[in-house]
Amino acid sequence: MQAISNLLLDKFHDLSDPEFIRDFESVAQIQKVKQGEMIIDYGDFISFVPLVISGLIKVSRTNEEDREILLYFLSGGDTCASSFSCCMIKKRSEIQAIAEEDSTLIAIPMEAADRWMSEYKVWRDFVFSNYDQKMYQLIDTIDRLAFSQLDQKLIDYLEDRSRFTDDGVIHVTHSVIAHDLNVSREAVSRMLKKMENQGMVTLERNSITLND
């Protein structure tokens, strides 16, 4: 039980309250997910709040016309903002979370996450600041979908994703990008080629490097 709180403190420094940690240890569960694994699907009843320790999670939503839109990514130190609201009002999930890489999560039972809101200031602050942060990311996403042309969308997308790598190499195929941005694969390939000619990126099979 020592290990799990170390994981917590390593990625979530804001939650370092001794009393909280003790309570946390009694309910938290480590959950490992493999790349491509569906963590939350539409209509799932969410019974826990996930805290992401490592890896990368893609949170997205698909509309009636089967178009998937990317909402945001979660990496170490993040939590799923919409899972809170989902839990609190006992609603089924409106979104989908898929592991983009092998990832490690800590699952907090909804009952505890709820109770902590009134018991621990560190937890409450953490939840709200995270919610706020994710809201801004969502606004960015909306801007991107509504107003940007493909070149800008691509740059934003790549910058967004490169924040989650330490060597600047993004492991992704053109068709995955195309899918995330709701454009054709050919358009992505052509645009990336242009960007490569301008020296902005370096292209390899299955990976893209963003050059400042």
Next chain:
DNA sequence: ACATTAAGTGATT
């Protein structure tokens, strides 16, 4: 060696 998948390209709408 062969099949599959990723990426590049030109033509058409």
Next chain:
DNA sequence: AATCACTTAATGT
């Protein structure tokens, strides 16, 4: 910019 048809290159079995 999307779709189609096709080519080329890399990777897996």
